[in-house]
Amino acid sequence: MNWGLLQEGNNSSNASAGAANGSANASAAGGGEVQTLPDTLGSLLGLGQMGPLETFAMAVIASGAVATFLLTLVAVSGIWGKRKITAAFTDRIAVNRIGPFGLLIIVADAVRLLSKELVIPDGVDRPAFDIAPVIMVSSALLGFAVIPMGNGIQIADPETGLAYVFAVSSIASLGLVTAGYASNNKFSFLGGLRAVAQNIAYEIPLVVTAASVVIFAGSLQMSTIVEQQAQTLVTLGGLDIPSWYAFVNPFAFVLFMAANLAEVGRNPFDVPEAPTEIVAGWQTEYSSVYFVLCYLSEFIHIFLGGAIIATIFLGGPAGPVLPGFLWFVIKILAVYLFTQWARSAVPRVRIDQLIEIGWKGMLVLSFANLLLTAIIVGVIA
């Protein structure tokens, strides 16, 4: 076994290592081509053939590691990065007092938010009020289970990976409506209704656009989709341009980016929160820890959106020189940066316009895209 490959290898070398290991999880992961993180951990610990118990334990450890990393990423980019980015767009300086580059504001803010009083308003519908933030956070975190993050970091690789991601991330809508309904606040209620209307309207174009990628790749499995994009599309002056689906089908990419903005509720589609209209939408009544959870869920959803985009359009963790994992993070952050950029300059659409754009525009375009892709793939293949 060549463990060295795990650190610096790419997916294909992991795949061979995984095959050599004969992972217990391999059959579940489909085809046994990819070694997932729990397998890797298991072999690192010398467990050899893992039984269900060991697999479970390793999966928990792996998930813990991934989730911790994500939360750290949220802390850095959500508390510190967001301020710095917004400040850059608005010609300000932003946090720079505590720690180097003001980075310790993350600690200060976390302490501040957690030490605030948890206000539970009168007449809220418990436990729905308490469950809602947890649902939202977990739905976003669950999605990361099947995302290949490069360097073998992937918790599971089921055959239906893409379908699974969309399935779990849309559970968030349930959280939103629960939060809106349970808060016993009219603004929350409006926000919850808006969120559901929006998520339904944009989920369909999102999934349909992703389906066009599935047609190209011929698989719902994340690792296969990533692998397919490693092929060379054209060679320009000695430089191999990989066949990332963003290059193959830029139209689908743009469509997906737009639908994703709506899915994560960012400008121009941030109507569910719309601070100037309905205060803070569904999260109006949440304070302290619950607010932190809401905040986290928003950011993790943005990152999940970024991760999906990176995986199905930008070749996953692929990239020159740097390790794949870093590339993956860079791609996620680029998508995140894009959402912040759009916030700085794009107005919010009205709720009726939003629904209209979703059902009359995006849906039609995404189906057209799907049809065209199917025809093209059918003709070529």
Place this chain on the structure above:
Amino acid sequence: MSLERPEPSTHDQVGVTERGLDYEAIDDLLGDLVIGRESHLNAEGFVVRPERVAEALDRLKQQAGFDHLSCVTAQEYDDRFESIYHLKKYADPTQEVSVVVPTSHDDPHSQSGNAVFRTADWHEREAYDLMGITYDDHPDLRRILLPETWQGHPMRKDYDKEQPQVVTFREHANPLQEDHRAGGGEGDTMFVNIGPHHPATHGVLHLKTVLDGETVADVEPDIGYLHRCEEQMCQQGTYRHQIMPYPDRWDYISAGILNEWAYARTAEDLADIEVPEYAQIIRTMSAEMCRIASHMLAVGTFALDVYGDFTAIFMYSTRDREIVQNLLEDLTGQRLMFNYLRLGGVAWDLPEPREEYFEKVRDFLDDLPAKLEEYHDLITGNEIFQLRCVNTGVLDPEMAKSYGTTGPVARGSGIDYDLRRDDPYGYYPELDWDVITEDGCDNYSRVLVRMKEVEESAKIIEQCVDLLEDWPEEEREIQANVPRTLKPDNDTEVYRAVEGAKGELGIYIRADGTDKPARFKIRSPCYSNLQALPEMSNGEYIPDMIASLGSLDIVLGEVDR
């Protein structure tokens, strides 16, 4: 010259002659309605019986063309209460007339003018609130500035200040609860309190909103949270010095000098003070700086309402406003509460070294076009912005006039009305600039008017700077010779207005022979403009209502006074 009015449209109206307004003709028009005449410094006042107010106003509006009810002033004499309706024409605001309605002291009743002018609604409610005059036929005579539970009418002479005010909390009922106007039993409405603590109300404004789904079925602004008794404070200050610091605090969004000018103009007319030309130019220049600063903030906050809280536009406009404020600070010594104007002039000459100051102003003016270009890229050129703002919050010109809207709100509805040109004061008539109008009548037009007005103000400042630079040193007279104590004659009354940042800012003063005004009434443009909000928003979506509110550009300090 650009300042000439496009069309003199008042010719066929009663009382209009070549030499000005013929009050005898108006007297004849009103005929038996008139029971007496009064002479105010700005216009003749016709005393009308309290039960025939609407008729008199209607005749003046329909036949004599007085289509602008600028203000309603209520006041108390020893033997009577009095309401004064200050009427003007949108076509020519120098043609003014006052309708004076005395009522008995024991049981003050008078007819409402609401049937003729919608704007009378709020003005009469204020009069009722503070002075306790009851207006018959008024559709909704409630308190407006003070809480509904308030005891007594605080501007009355016999008002007991020591009286305890127990304010009980009462839940707001949904006025449309039984209304299923959306059809069938499905259209249940929901009552929402937008404000007084809400991100988009631009201060402590409370909108009692009834929603039908996402649509606004009914909205009623509830004001008074920022009522600071400005009128009474001014009544307790001496004309010469003590009143001037307060106008800064009405429209406190950097429009201070414009507000001060309203008081200065009124008091100077009252006391017959001539302002030196040099001081007029400085006033004009600094007032236009205030207008730029105020419009910058208006555009920036409007962007906040439409774009969301993370828009860069707000910070960009703040940054540019900051430059104007630095210029004003150099000139006046403060960034917001200028207290720069004095009766008969200004407090200070330009800061030394003058060249440096001119340089700074010119730098700002030179950079302005590029910055405005940037705003246009960010705001007016944006398709989503157009989608949001074109044809929303429509206020048609007839309604705009009836509600007495002025300033950018009226000009955004295509009403060519700007007191700087139509009722000239200061140095404006000598300068070359244009009045901006847009006839879209929607949120987009109002924003566009403000952005274009910034360019016009820049033009004015530029000309003022040129004039000031060439002004001979020995003739730099910044103040007229004004007595230390001003005591205008007893019973002199005057109503004068200037073009503030938000519109016509008028002040009515009645002197009683002492060094303090007997009645000081502020006609706030925001007050009248805000009244038109339901007209613009009913039937539209919540976001459009918020945008309309933003496009009205109200400052609650001026609404509530």
Place this chain on the structure above:
Amino acid sequence: MIGILKGMATTMKHALDGSTFTVEYPDQAPEVSPRFRGVHKFSQERCIWCRQCENVCPNDTIQIVTDDQRNGEQYNLHIGQCIYCRLCEEVCPVDAILLTQNFEFTADTKDEFAYNKEQLKNVPWYKDIDPLASREPDRGAWIGEGEGEVDYN
């Protein structure tokens, strides 16, 4: 679509040029105009206890206590209530009260803002700007004797 892209290009341009316009306040003291009106400074040596400042003050911020010989005993000024209109400085015939450029004052309770004459005397200059120098050319301009009577009450 062009408009949206133009807007986004504008903000990105601002993000990339790296310029900022905000001031790191306590580290970097902001520039204020020499005419700026901050906390008062009072000079008992100059004061002739004419009480004009007390009379002109629009909201009774200044309180002067004299004995029966009209000798000054107390000069109190509530800087938390003051509206910084500068009328007291304008009216003072001997420049005994001046508004410094100092705008930094804090207190735990409102009554700590009621400064007596010693506290007023010790108000520091801001950045060594002498307001009198900046205001010298304009002194005397404000007051016209006019035709009216002089009224000191």
